[in-house]
Amino acid sequence: MxxxxxxxxxxxxxxxxxxxxxxxxxxxxxxxxxxxxxxxxRIFRVEKHLDRLYASAKAVWLEIPLARKEMGRLMEEAVxxxxxxxxxxxLIVTRxxxxxxLDPRKCPKPSIICIVDDIALWPADRYDKGLxxxxxxxxxxxxxxxxxxVKSLNYLAHILAKxxxxxxxxxxxxxxxxxxxxxxxxxxxxxxxxxGTIKTPPVYAGILRGVTRDAVLELARExxxxxxxxxxxxxxxxxxxxxxxxxxAAEVIGVTKVDARTIGAGVPGPVTxxxxxxxxxxxxxxx
Ligand code: PMP
Numbered sequence: 001m002x003x004x005x006x007x008x009x010x011x012x013x014x015x016x017x018x019x020x021x022x023x024x025x026x027x028x029x030x031x032x033x034x035x036x037x038x039x040x041x042r043i044f045r046v047e048k049h050l051d052r053l054y055a056s057a058k059a060v061w062l063e064i065p066l067a068r069k070e071m072g073r074l075m076e077e078a079v080x081x082x083x084x085x086x087x088x089x090x091l092i093v094t095r096x097x098x099x100x101x102l103d104p105r106k107c108p109k110p111s112i113i114c115i116v117d118d119i120a121l122w123p124a125d126r127y128d129k130g131l132x133x134x135x136x137x138x139x140x141x142x143x144x145x146x147x148x149x150v151k152s153l154n155y156l157a158h159i160l161a162k163x164x165x166x167x168x169x170x171x172x173x174x175x176x177x178x179x180x181x182x183x184x185x186x187x188x189x190x191x192x193x194x195x196g197t198i199k200t201p202p203v204y205a206g207i208l209r210g211v212t213r214d215a216v217l218e219l220a221r222e223x224x225x226x227x228x229x230x231x232x233x234x235x236x237x238x239x240x241x242x243x244x245x246x247x248x249a250a251e252v253i254g255v256t257k258v259d260a261r262t263i264g265a266g267v268p269g270p271v272t273x274x275x276x277x278x279x280x281x282x283x284x285x286x287x
Pocket of ligand 1: 035158184185186187188189208209210211212213246247248249
């Protein structure tokens with residue numbers, strides 16, 4: 001299958017989908033994006049993703065040159081054009097073309113890119129077996145630097161953490177914030193289950209507020225679990241009955257080893273499996 005790509009008003013095939021070398025998205029990572037799933041041709045929680053995209057842009061002083069409604073329509077059109085039932089949308093807004101200085105005022109018009117394609121982060125067996133992870137030495141950005149709540153094109157900290165995971169031969173990494181609290185994985189939010197209570201770090205501490213995270217919190221409450229948004233330490237991970245990650249691309253996936261400590265029985269636990277099942281049902285239902 002070939003990706004469907006729209007750039008600033010025109011569709012291109014993969015070989016011809018190109019941006020300028022003077023685009024500040026490339027030169028400086030100056031831009032914002034969203035990763036969105038489509039289930040049965042329906043865009044999952046499109047309004048939440050648009051909320052976050054426009055808020056990210058506002059936070060970095062970037063005016064998106066397309067009204068929100070039009071952005072929604074663009075995604076619908078690109079998905080229809082792709083012919084795919086289940087796929088992944090990468091929506092990107094860059095600062096646009098400027099000169100070699102970093103002044104954003106030199107970029108008169110932001111660029112909008114919409115890619116419709118497939119995504120798979122890990123082999124399918126990891127969803128049954130769970131992931132082996134380490135905590136990385138590289139922290140996420142300080143909340144008053146590039147706010148982790150902005151889904152920006154600056155992923156180098158997460159990539160450096162991922163490189164630590166690659167060097168250690170594990171599936172993924174858990175990043176701490178600059179104060180040493182557990183923050184998130186390379187592209188996922190993190191949850192622990194301890195004595196039946198489901199806990200996840202609060203967003204105000206400076207993490208990306210995942211659309212999947214929020215959906216899973218809602219599902220957990222519906223299923224009458226006690227949920228808490230509280231700061232977590234690595235100790236809380238090591239001693240949890242279950243650990244799992246949530247993300248648009250990852251969906252819900254168990255973690256069975258953290259820094260060589262086996263979590264629970266060493267397989268994804270019952271709460272993780274139940275929430276993964278409930279999430280699949282919700283996503284395919286389309287609310
Ligand atoms: N944290 C980071 C750093 C991410 O890149 C993502 C993926 N967007 C998430 C968390 C999960 O967010 P979502 O559930 O909205 O995909």
